[in-house]
Amino acid sequence: MGAASTASSTPASHRVLVALVPLALFIALVALLAFGLGNDPRKVPSPLVGKPVPVFSLPELTDPGRSVSDTDLKGTISLVNVWASWCGSCRAEHQALMALSEIPDFQVVGLNWKDDAENATQVLRLTGNPYDMNGYDPDNSVGIHWGVYGAPETFVVDRKGIIRYKHIGPIDRTVWEETLQPLVAELQAEG
Known part of the structure; x- marks a missing residue:
């Protein structure tokens, strides 16, 4: 039993x-x-934050005889903005970038991504050009090394060429005042 x-x-x-x-x-x-x-899906951590910008060289969108390279991101604080003429969110942030381009002691650098050069230059002619320089990356040969998977995306690069921050999505007044401006001020204070 x-x-x-x-x-x-x-x-x-x-x-x-x-x-x-x-x-x-x-x-x-x-x-x-x-x-x-x-x-928040816009807060995807980037493995590049804290590392040097990838080595690259691209033709300048509005002057293909010139080039834009990683060396252009050294010596000054840079906002590297990934954009395209077909991107609605990029159009939404355009006026904010125009305002930011007026602020001294940093540069706004464009990375025109997966775009048609004629369409992109036409957009800049019609809406204004906030970029100090604008690399043309139609086939994502450089964007892939930056970890770009959409537009707009914006990177903050310090004077030494180190990526300090990545923002996914459009930049607006709130993003600038609460996130990017304090970081840029901190980097400016570092000298």
Whole structure:
């Protein structure tokens, strides 16, 4: 009789474990979903922050005889803005970039990404050109090394050519005042 009762208790405990496994997986999935929904998709960390800008050289969009390279990002604080003429969010941030281009002691550098040069130059002619220089990257040969996966994206680069911050999405007054301006002021104070 003792052997029979032991055999009957094993299947019951086994059934409890089998029932708990899907419940545990469901709880883990809900927790992962809640964590993902609680994060801002524009705050994707960049593995390049704290590292030198990638080595690159691109033709200048409005003057293809000139080039834009990583060496142009040394010696001054730079906002490197990834944009395209087909990008609606880029158009939305354009006026903010025009205002930023008037602020002394840093440069706004464009990275025209996956675009048609004629369309891009026409947009700049019609809306104004906030860029001190503008690298033309139609095939993403440079953007891929910067970790660009969409437009607009903006990088803050210090005087030594180190990427200090990456912003995904359009820059507006709030982004400038709350995030970028304090960082630029800190970098300016570093001399």
